[in-house]
Amino acid sequence: MVNLTIDNKKIEAEAGQTILEVSRENGIVIPTLCSNEALEPSGACRMCLVEVKHGKRTRIVTSCLYQVAEGLIVDTKSERVLAARRLVLQLLLARCPESKQLREMAEELGIQPEPRFTPDQDKSKCILCRMCVRTCEKVVGVCAIGFSYRGSEKNVCTPFQEDSVSCIGCGACAYVCPSGHIEMETTETGDSRKIWGRTFKMKSCKVCGRYFAPEDQLKFISTTTGVPVDDLAVCISCR
Ligand code: SF4
Structure with missing residues (x-):
């Protein structure tokens, strides 16, 4: 001490x-x-x-x-x-x-x-803090975004500024962004969300029916944990 x-x-x-x-x-x-x-x-x-x-x-x-x-x-x-x-x-x-x-x-x-x-x-609106990049890599385990250009041109983006095929639409990067740079839009019904130029279909909870997570995110978790996707299709409130 x-x-x-x-x-x-x-x-x-x-x-x-x-x-x-x-x-x-x-x-x-x-x-x-x-x-x-x-x-x-x-x-x-x-x-x-x-x-x-x-x-x-x-x-x-x-x-x-x-x-x-x-x-x-x-x-x-x-x-x-x-x-x-x-x-x-x-x-x-x-x-x-x-x-x-x-x-x-x-x-x-x-x-x-x-x-x-x-x-x-x-x-x-990017302050170059790297929160989003580090979260995607270290917490989500995906590495879908990074930095491009140098000096005042430096900015966070997907590889080659194209729709990131590896992004699973989890939204963690938008959640941790301290300056509101990363925009994520969800439809009124909640059945899809848009982030990094891609639209992700949301999965509905098989108990309450509420849309709660992108299908791609559930598939990613299923692949990395071995838990069947169907077993993951229950929202936090209904677990
Ligand atoms: S939404 Fe995409 S870029 Fe953002 S943390 Fe999730 S996987 Fe990474």
Whole structure:
């Protein structure tokens, strides 16, 4: 165990934990855009910056990657931290000026949602956090999307920007996307969903009749687990 101080609060934490983990356990809120318990931290969005003091040295670090240490003093809300977070968010807003999620976060941080820097002309909503790509690969186990191009042109897409044949329509990428870039449309009846340019037929629960998962997703789970598709055709509520 190690003893540290976060926002003047004395805290005991397990060695190896990150500042973000320990802060959350102790009710201290640090904003993040690319943090998800199902994924390894990546430090991509830089919104979780905090100030740490160890000995005489003070510096700004990403709290999702920085591990706690004996005697560490952490400030999650110093003027320096807030200024750094505002700058990060202003840069993200310049890339994604139309992202509702980023504009809401800007309001929470007390900054103008109108971009301080010249907005990107293509008005992408992708902040390049890689949450979708990592979720598809590490959690879903499919690898249907990735990045193409470089520099300011860099964007997440399906291979060769064509309909991805390996996508199973699970929607996990849209669910974790923190900026609303990945759009998923479901019909009014729920019998089909569209994502990454493909339309997926939804399976109805054989107990309640509600459409609950894409047929391709159930086939994928059946193939990887050996459970017959028919046994998977029951929604969570009816299981
Ligand atoms: S919807 Fe397709 S691209 Fe998105 S996580 Fe699922 S399989 Fe991957």
